[in-house]
Amino acid sequence: MAAHRKARRIQTSSRDSGFQLGWSHGYMHGAGQAILHSLPPEAYPLRNLRVLLIPQGFEGIDNGVITALRTLVTETIVGNQQDIQGLAAMHRPDLVLVINGLHTFPPDHPMQIQAVRAMGIKTAVWFADDPYFTDFSGAIAVQYDVVFTHELSCIPYYTSLGCAQVHYLPLGVNPAVYRPQHVGAEYRSDVCFIGNGFTNRTALFDQMAPYLSRIHTVIAGSQWEKMRNYKLLQKRIRLEWIPTEESVKYYSGAKIVINLHRAADDEIYNRNRLKIPAHSINPRTYEISACGTLQLTDIRQDLSQFYTPGHDIVTFSNAAELTDKIQYYLNHEDERRTIALRGLKRTYAEHTFHKRLNQMLQMMYSS
Missing domain, CATH: 3.40.50.2000 (Glycogen Phosphorylase B;)
Incomplete structure (x- = not known):
């Protein structure tokens, strides 16, 4: 009988603990949703631009940039890393924007960017891995009209290489993906x-x-x-x-x-x-x-x-x-x-x- 009562106490304690944990997570999820619903919607001007966007292959950043850009310019074309020059010749965008330009891009990437600029098309790169791969990013940066980096310390580095326009632009979050969830x-x-x-x-x-x-x-x-x-x-x-x-x-x-x-x-x-x-x-x-x-x-x-x-x-x-x-x-x-x-x-x-x-x-x- 004593063993039975002890087992029931343990079972009740475990159930109460599980309920409290579930309630706590549910509370946080609900409070987070309430905050998100209370924020005013973002509103920005729509620019009459055609942009060819070349993602880096990391969806956490790429999808956020793609989603945002589609609300900010009249046309967003999402291309691939292998044929930037060909896509630029086909679509004739106002801007070619490359995310990172490292890791999976083809060896002739700098030459492709030079060819795009020769068409009179503006080019920009946004480095997302600085300063960890500056052995490579420096050679890439000088090919572009405009360089953006999320890393403060890399501003003087790219400027010293002769890049005409270098800007500090932090990364951000994709609100369609990163948001509170109620999970198991x-x-x-x-x-x-x-x-x-x-x-x-x-x-x-x-x-x-x-x-x-x-x-x-x-x-x-x-x-x-x-x-x-x-x-x-x-x-x-x-x-x-x-x-x-x-x-x-x-x-x-x-x-x-x-x-x-x-x-x-x-x-x-x-x-x-x-x-x-x-x-x-x-x-x-x-x-x-x-x-x-x-x-x-x-x-x-x-x-x-x-x-x-x-x-x-x-x-x-x-x-x-x-x-x-x-x-x-x-x-x-x-x-x-x-x-x-x-x-x-x-x-x-x-x-x-x-x-x-x-x-x-x-x-x-x-x-």
């Missing part, structure tokens, strides 16, 4: 990190492994098996690339999401022999906050231009501080929710690709 238990966690295990990241998570092994942790991406303490966290790590739509679910289901930028001086994974520093926040900063989840991020020089630490985002400087703050916000749910919802509201109000692309067009066609 398989996507819920105390703390989540999605991204590759670059050297500085594995070093930090190695320090935190004993703590992270005791809470509900999710880590996903490649290279994490190189951790010294990998076995301690092995059951909590998915050694695979996570599609965008699944990342949104993991972000939405986490109580806390960690954002740790890659280091600019990582000689294993970067191609940055000039060691240009990294001052600017990554697109993940916007994506996490757009899902209505508390974000704990390391500090970049331009972070305070976009978020206010302690108000709509939380920062950390080392593993010990990150561990303390994770535990604090797991224990203080109301504070965690309040900061997360402020971050959501600010992201949608100020950091969408619609705003960024409108800024880009203003820079190029303001006269």
